[in-house]
Amino acid sequence: MSQKSVSRTEMATYLAGALNITQFRDYCPNGLQVEGRHEISRLVTGVTASQALLEAALESGADAILVHHGYFWRGEDARVIGTKHKRLKLLLAHDINLFAYHLPLDSHPLYGNNAQLAQQLGLTPNGRFGDDNLGWLGNVSDAAIRTVGDLAKVIEHQLKRVPVLIGDPDQALARVAWCTGAAQNLLSDAIAAAGVYISDEISEPTVHLARESGVAYLAAGHHATERYGVQALGKHLAEHFGLAYQFIDIDNPV
Structure with a gap:
């Protein structure tokens, strides 16, 4: 060309x-x-x-x-x-x-950060949540990825950084929520829809909310995910x- x-x-x-x-x-x-x-x-x-x-x-x-x-x-x-x-x-x-x-x-369904992060991590999107539908919902495509700890290893391998994990690494994977950017404030919305939430950053209150709700939180890095x-x-x-x-x-x- x-x-x-x-x-x-x-x-x-x-x-x-x-x-x-x-x-x-x-x-x-x-x-x-x-x-x-x-x-x-x-x-x-x-x-x-x-x-x-x-x-x-x-x-x-x-x-x-x-x-x-x-x-x-x-x-x-x-x-x-x-x-x-x-x-x-x-x-x-x-x-x-x-x-x-x-x-x-x-937000973009094809070129957006959330869409592209899903491709990197092997997530199949099937829903949205939060303000302006910025948060995404889906499931892990690979049946061998069975626990939160398994998903954390995928993040580490694909993004070349160790995510901060709040929760039990042996927790079985259910529906996954994710939103790139400083979107830890969407955890409260994700709780109603998923068993694990992936975002970029983490703050002090996020730790307590994740522990008390039982929803595992994975902070994968602002730059790394975007x-x-x-x-x-x-x-x-x-x-x-x-x-x-x-x-x-x-x-x-x-």
Whole structure:
């Protein structure tokens, strides 16, 4: 396939429709966050628009960067100083577009983080729960994965990190609930629908709620579980528009 290009406007319009961005009450603007050059022929994706990702994308010759965690979060300091100034200066000085999609990329049934995590862990989705149906429900496809401890080993092998497990590793697997992101607050909703809940982060109250409810909790890592949506979406865009494409993984232990 010969390399082609697409206008930033066409890409923004296509992504807005494909990800149904108006459906979500989000904490940040979804779409084109920083305007760069008009034509895009090389796309880079990553989890978070950190300085390290921006510099790596610049070195690779990117016209556009697409991330899950972008800028301009609700309640943040609006001043363009410090780290924010440094990041925006790099993008603007080199005319690089920044696209960011938060909840829409968690939720999408094909390219979303939850859909892609299910593929990584061998989960078969069969339902949704929680606000905006962000939480997913399903079952483990492999009959040999019989306990919570077995599932924790799958997570460790696939995501290359040891999950925090709250609960009995010998507990038999029932229905599984999962939601990528800082979604420990959805545990109370998951309790009514599943016997184990997988999310990214864990907080002090989460431990007590998991223990007292009997629902095992697996904290698998925010970055570790959200590497896959941007990759799936980036590959799709590269194929759809004929773009050069690269995923850049900036290591993050959280």
